[in-house]
Amino acid sequence: MTRVVVAMSGGVDSSVAAALLVEQGYEVIGIMLRLWGEGGDAHASTNRCCTLEDMELAYRVADHLGIPFYVLNVADFFKQTVVDFFIREYLAGRTPNPCLRCNRFVRFDWLLRRALALGAEYLATGHYARVREVDGRYQLLRGADPRKDQSYVLAVLGQRELRHAMFPVGGYTKEEVRALARRFGLPVADKPESQDLCFIADGDYRAFLRRHAPEALRPGPIKDTGGRILGQHQGLAFYTIGQRRGLGIAAGVPLYVVDIDPVENAVIVGTAEELGRRACLLEGVHFISGEIPPGPFRATVKIRYRAREVPAWIIPLPEGRARVVFDEPMRDLTPGQAAVMYDGEVVLGLGLIARLERDPAGAESRWGALEVDSKTDEAVISCGQPMRGGGWP
Amino acid sequence: MAVRTIYMDHSATTPVDPRVVEAMLPYFAEVYGNSASIHRFGRAAAKALEESRRTVAAILGCHPTEIVFTGSGTESDNLALRGVAFAQRRAGRGNHIIVSSVEHHAVLNTARQLEEVFGFEVTYLPVDEYGMVNPEDVGRAIRKDTILISVMYANNEVGTIQPIAEIARIARAKGIPFHTDAVQAGGMLDLDVGRLGVDLLTLSAHKFYGPKGVGVLYIRQGTPYLPAITGGGHERGRRAGTVNVAGIVGLATALRLAQESRESENARLRRLRDRLIQGILERVPDARLTGHPTERLPHHASFVFKGINGEELLLALDVEGIAASTGSACTSGRPEPSEVVLAMGFPHEWAVGSLRLTLGKSNTDEDIDVVLEVLPRAVASLRAMQAVEV
Numbered sequence: 174m175t176r177v178v179v180a181m182s183g184g185v186d187s188s189v190a191a192a193l194l195v196e197q198g199y200e201v202i203g204i205m206l207r208l209w210g211e212g213g214d215a216h217a218s219t220n221r222c223c224t225l226e227d228m229e230l231a232y233r234v235a236d237h238l239g240i241p242f243y244v245l246n247v248a249d250f251f252k253q254t255v256v257d258f259f260i261r262e263y264l265a266g267r268t269p270n271p272c273l274r275c276n277r278f279v280r281f282d283w284l285l286r287r288a289l290a291l292g293a294e295y296l297a298t299g300h301y302a303r304v305r306e307v308d309g310r311y312q313l314l315r316g317a318d319p320r321k322d323q324s325y326v327l328a329v330l331g332q333r334e335l336r337h338a339m340f341p342v343g344g345y346t347k348e349e350v351r352a353l354a355r356r357f358g359l360p361v362a363d364k365p366e367s368q369d370l371c372f373i374a375d376g377d378y379r380a381f382l383r384r385h386a387p388e389a390l391r392p393g394p395i396k397d398t399g400g401r402i403l404g405q406h407q408g409l410a411f412y413t414i415g416q417r418r419g420l421g422i423a424a425g426v427p428l429y430v431v432d433i434d435p436v437e438n439a440v441i442v443g444t445a446e447e448l449g450r451r452a453c454l455l456e457g458v459h460f461i462s463g464e465i466p467p468g469p470f471r472a473t474v475k476i477r478y479r480a481r482e483v484p485a486w487i488i489p490l491p492e493g494r495a496r497v498v499f500d501e502p503m504r505d506l507t508p509g510q511a512a513v514m515y516d517g518e519v520v521l522g523l524g525l526i527a528r529l530e531r532d533p534a535g536a537e538s539r540w541g542a543l544e545v546d547s548k549t550d551e552a553v554i555s556c557g558q559p560m561r562g563g564g565w566p
Numbered sequence: 567m568a569v570r571t572i573y574m575d576h577s578a579t580t581p582v583d584p585r586v587v588e589a590m591l592p593y594f595a596e597v598y599g600n601s602a603s604i605h606r607f608g609r610a611a612a613k614a615l616e617e618s619r620r621t622v623a624a625i626l627g628c629h630p631t632e633i634v635f636t637g638s639g640t641e642s643d644n645l646a647l648r649g650v651a652f653a654q655r656r657a658g659r660g661n662h663i664i665v666s667s668v669e670h671h672a673v674l675n676t677a678r679q680l681e682e683v684f685g686f687e688v689t690y691l692p693v694d695e696y697g698m699v700n701p702e703d704v705g706r707a708i709r710k711d712t713i714l715i716s717v718m719y720a721n722n723e724v725g726t727i728q729p730i731a732e733i734a735r736i737a738r739a740k741g742i743p744f745h746t747d748a749v750q751a752g753g754m755l756d757l758d759v760g761r762l763g764v765d766l767l768t769l770s771a772h773k774f775y776g777p778k779g780v781g782v783l784y785i786r787q788g789t790p791y792l793p794a795i796t797g798g799g800h801e802r803g804r805r806a807g808t809v810n811v812a813g814i815v816g817l818a819t820a821l822r823l824a825q826e827s828r829e830s831e832n833a834r835l836r837r838l839r840d841r842l843i844q845g846i847l848e849r850v851p852d853a854r855l856t857g858h859p860t861e862r863l864p865h866h867a868s869f870v871f872k873g874i875n876g877e878e879l880l881l882a883l884d885v886e887g888i889a890a891s892t893g894s895a896c897t898s899g900r901p902e903p904s905e906v907v908l909a910m911g912f913p914h915e916w917a918v919g920s921l922r923l924t925l926g927k928s929n930t931d932e933d934i935d936v937v938l939e940v941l942p943r944a945v946a947s948l949r950a951m952q953a954v955e956v
Contacts, residue, residue: 176885202885243881287878290951291885 174200177295177339178288180280181205181235181242183227185361186299188234189350190341192357194297195238202291203235203242206284208275209252211374211384233360247283254278256372260386263410266435267509270326270478271370273523277329285337297339301347302327302520304335311335313461313520318346325478328513328523332463382410393438395422398431398447406440409433414529415448415505432529433508449502450531455495455512455524462521465489472514472521474499476506487514495524569887572933576773576865576926577722577750578891582816583775589819590777593812601809602800611811618818625825626767626784627758634783634804635814639749639770642783643672643716645794645805646745646766650714651680653790654743660711666691666699666728668906669718673747677716691717696858697724697910701732708740715744719751719767723893723906723922724857725866727755734763743789749773749781753824754832754863765789769821771813775927776820780813835865835925838934842867842923845938850945856907856920865926868893870912871919874948876904879921882944888937893922 179191181203194201205228228244235242255275262269280298288296301316302324311332316322330338342350354362373381382389390408397403404422406412411419416430420442429448432441460466466489473482474497483503488496497512506529514521573581593614599607601615616630623630636642651663665677667690680686689707691699699717708715715737720727730746737744745766748757753774759767766789769782785791785804797806824831847853852872871879876892883890893904903917923937 241885243884245878245881286951290878290947291882292947 174198175295176200176202176291176293177297178202178204178284178291178293179297180284180299181231182299182367183230183234183361183364184299184367185354185359185364186301186342186350188231188299188359188361189353189357190297190299190339191234191240192238192353192359193341194339195240196357199295201238201240202288202293203231203238203240204284204288205231205242205244206251206279207244207246207248208279209248209256209372211372211381230361230364237359238357245284245287247279250283251275251279251372256385260382260389262509263382263389264386264435265509266409266433268413268507269509270511271372272326272478273329273511276326281330281334281338285334289337295337295339297341299342300324300327300340301343302340303343304338304340310462311338314343314518315515315520316340316343321347324515324520325475325511325513328461328511328520329459331459331461335461379411382408386410391438393440395420395440395442397428398441398443403428403442409435409438409440412440413505414507429504445504448504450499450504450506450529451502452496452498452530453503453506453512453526454528454530455497456493456527458489458493458495458522458524460522472516475513475515476503476526477510480505482515493524494527496530497524570936571887571889572936573889573928574923574925574933574937575889575891577725577863577893577922577924579772579778580775580926581928582772582777583820583823585823586776586816586820590812590816593815597811601811602798611809614815615809615811618814621818621822622769622782625757625821627760628784629787631802632784632787634785634801635809635817636781636783636805637779637807637810639670639747639768639773639781640672641795641805642768642770642781643670643745643747644676645783646768646785647673647676647680647714647716648794649785649791649804650743650745650766650789651684651686652794653792654713655686656792657790659790660709660713661685662687662689662709662712664689664691664704664707664712664715666693666717667909668693668697668699668721668723669716670722670747670749673716673718693909695911696861697721697726697856697906698858698861699728699733701729701736704733705736708736708742712740712742715742717744717746719746719748719755719762720863720866721857721906722750723904723920724868724910725750725862725924726858727751727861727863730762730764737765738763750863750866753821754828754865759784759786769817771817771820774820774824777813777816780810780817782817831927832864835929838925838929838931839865839867841931841934842925842937845934846941849938849942853945854912854916856910856912863924866922866924868920868922870907870916871921871945872916873952874919874945876918876920878948879919879944882948883940886940886944888940891922891924892920 177194177199179201181187191201191203232242255271258274259269259271285296300323301318301321303314305312305314313327315324351362389410392405392407394402395404395406412430414430426444428442430440431443431448469486469488472487474485475482484500486498506526508526510526511523512526513523597610599611601611619630619633622633663686665673677688681688691703693699717728717733719730734744743765746764747768749768749770752769765786767784771780772778793804795806800806800809843855854870856868856870880890903914904920907917907920
């Protein structure tokens with residue numbers, strides 16, 4: 174019997190994933206990860222995704238399904254690889270997505286290794302995404318439910334991970350999954366959706382940074398694109414590209430955050446026209462196929478988890494970089510966020526947005542400057558160690 | 567899943583012997599009186615209670631009035647340490663307590679609380695590479711104001727049997743009450759308190775095929791003792807609370823049965839244990855036996871494996887149907903090293919990889935064969951997991 178480890182969270186998606194696998198005849202082992210929370214003590218963790226209540230629920234689901242269930246404490250590793258990264262990125266003036274980092278290092282490395290050591294062939298999660306095998310190669314596809322699709326946060330996976338990955342609920346809609354939960358008699362059918370930023374107790378990332386990285390909230394100047402100081406900001410972490418509210422500046426025209434300069438600790442504001450960017454540079458570019466396309470290609474690109482996809486040209490560059498030239502100006506390109514590339518249903522891969530570029534022509538000329546910009550390079554290197562096979566940092 | 571299950575965690579707990587269950591049954595619904603009641607219902611319960619007390623006293627070689635029944639081994643340890651410490655303080659005899667550094671948490675955390683909250687001074691005795699206390703260290707630690715010594719009979723994590731009789735002689739010569747936590751020794755080792763020379767001794771029924779939730783505290787006549795549980799006059803005022811007659815009948819029956827088969831069963835377990843130890847040391851690279859090679863409990867095999875996490879090994883064994891333990895108090899899943907294994911001088915990269923296999927009545931040579939086949943594979947794949955890319 175093929176053995177599968179299911180990463181259980183006590184939520185409806187992973188519970189139904191486990192139930193489907195049991196029904197399909199797999200030998201299923203449930204494992205819950207205890208992640209880091211601000212409470213510190215493992216028994217009083219404030220991590221919202223693994224409270225004692227969730228643990229109890231996951232335990233009851235496993236008991237209901239008649240499968241063994243274990244809780245593994247990965248708090249220290251999660252803190253080092255995900256939380257510290259999250260803080261570091263804000264300190265560098267970027268806006269990180271910790272979920273991608275967690276999937277890459279915690280679920281699909283730390284846990285996957287343990288699953289394989291337990292003799293499992295697969296690690297299953299409750300993500301809304303699908304895996305397809307084509308001639309011995311593995312593709313990551315969007316979840317069947319467009320409203321729940323979570324392929325964005327899985328774009329960090331590669332061939333080695335996908336070979337062992339299962340997403341049993343990826344072919345269903347959320348409503349179907351809830352109906353399945355009821356059919357299986359799971360005690361989680363009507364549980365509300367879990368939250369992003371699980372390790373921030375109250376969901377307030379600014380308050381979290383104030384507690385853990387007060388230096389990320391150092392006041393500094395708000396400047397216009399010409400360098401004139403228009404006011405004072407409360408700390409870079411309070412601002413994100415495209416933001417209009419809360420700047421505290423009186424101007425004749427609406428002003429938006431158009432750039433964040435961690436070196437000068439400055440927020441740069443400009444008009445709506447100055448906000449739109451046609452291009453950006455990606456770092457740590459990762460292709461799920463393991464093969465870097467030889468030249469420019471067309472794709473649709475998602476620049477945030479919940480962003481609309483926009484058609485673009487992708488220009489692969491040396492050293493794990495790529496340039497994205499969008500078909501239309503983008504107003505909320507944010508350094509630190511992942512740009513995930515799609516070809517229809519297929520997730521091609523991703524890169525981290527390193528730098529915004531005003532227009533494709535200018536971008537070409539600025540590429541050379543980027544290479545010698547030691548400050549920028551330093552910041553880029555700090556966002557992660559190079560991965561094997563030129564993978565995602 | 568039709569996994570063959572093998573229970574090798576008898577130091578954690580044992581199944582209740584069917585004969586013990588049989589002996590206990592009348593004391594739930596038929597003979598249900600409160601043993602402290604004057605009427606015939608109470609007298610019937612008291613009769614069973616006192617018979618049980620005589621049974622236990624005979625095995626311990628003491629007077630029945632010196633036996634106090636409690637709710638657990640942990641409770642007995644708590645009553646012993648607090649009871650003697652507070653009585654000695656009230657009599658103005660001093661403020662200093664000596665315990666070993668490898669005691670069960672029932673003793674260790676009680677000593678720590680006496681130290682931190684109640685202002686006693688506590689000396690924690692070191693152990694050698696086998697987890698053994700040197701009696702000379704006890705002698706050296708004794709001061710004019712030492713009022714209590716507590717050293718366990720056999721260690722739960724590594725199975726080492728401590729030189730209790732020698733320590734008792736040293737304590738006796740100085741007139742210091744000596745307590746031993748004999749929870750792991752119960753049903754296996756000599757419990758004669760005269761030969762051991764101890765003043766207080768702790769037992770727990772569920773370690774020798776008796777029920778959970780019942781323990782013994784032997785208190786030698788004349789030992790300074792204040793009850794830490796106060797209330798009615800049960801157990802001669804030494805442990806208040808309505809007496810668990812069914813449990814006590816179970817404890818006494820289980821101890822008697824264990825005593826009767828002790829020598830033959832110990833010999834059987836020793837042979838299986840030695841096969842297990844030898845087989846594991848031969849088949850698993852970078853494996854070491856922890857605890858004393860000969861002065862150890864007959865059913866106890868404990869190891870450290872370099873470079874793995876004991877918790878993850880337990881999980882891998884459980885998936886294959888083998889129930890074991892790390893032997894450490896690690897409950898959180900965090901790879902924290904065993905304090906006992908560290909106290910024995912093992913480096914950190916060994917101390918997180920501890921495993922305890924404790925045999926019992928149900929185990930056979932076939933069980934040993936299975937473990938010798940599964941365990942080396944599990945250790946190898948956990949080690950490969952750290953090194954190999956997935």
